Amino acid sequence: DTHKGGRDALENLRQIFPKFGVTAFLPSVPSCPCAEIEQTAKACIDTMANNGIGADVLGLYSEGMCVSQSKRGAQVQTDICTVENFVNLLHKYKNVFRIVTLAPEVSQCEPIFLTCMNLGIIPSYGHSSASYSEATEAFDSGFRHVTHLFNAMGGVEIENPDGSITMVLTDKGKKKVVTFNIDNIEIKKPKVWDRKWRLVIFDIPEKKRQARDV
Secondary structure: OOOOOHHHHHHHHHHHHHHHOOOEEOOEEOOOOHHHHHHHHHHHHHHHOOOOOOOEEOOEEEEOOOOOHHHOOOOOOOOOOOHHHHHHHHHHOOOOEEEEEEOOOOHHHHHHHHHHHHHOOEEEEOOOOOOHHHHHHHHHHOOOEEOOOOOOOOOOEEEOOOOOEEEEEEEOOEEEEEEEOOOOOOOOOOOOOOOOOOOOOOOOOHHHHHHHHO
16 A cells, blocks of 8 residues: 555655566555545656656556445545545546446445446456345446455355355356255265275365365
């Protein structure tokens, strides 16, 4: 996060990143007051105007302004820019913002999402507790990127009212749905061994022991 470092911080990053093979980057701004977001946007403008030796600054990345409270992670949710003011900043610095991470199931995110779509800013799916159907609808509506795909967000599974779980898989672009009841699942054993050995390797965490023990 670069929201408190100003242009000096961006210049330092520009000189350091090439040592690690990075030739261009998007400085990030987390959930914070509007003044800090605007300060970072102005620093980006100044730095982008002087891109040269070092890694280029391509624009600004925003995360945390509208996320699921249960999946907010390190994003603070007090004393931060309001949705209305953030939308105004997107308009004011439309040539600086490149990606904005949102949780599509949070209703307050809609004005930000629509503004991003109108201004050509990429809306990214992240810090979300959306269901499979909500996530699918979000991508159909225009979400084009994912932030923290495996960081505290749920997997592609749906818990049904009867307690069963529907797993949604993909195979060459086709969705296949397998529904099972984890408590009553049975693996059928053949009456006659086919004289073939099977080696099964799996990595399921302890917190999902019930599924693992199946």
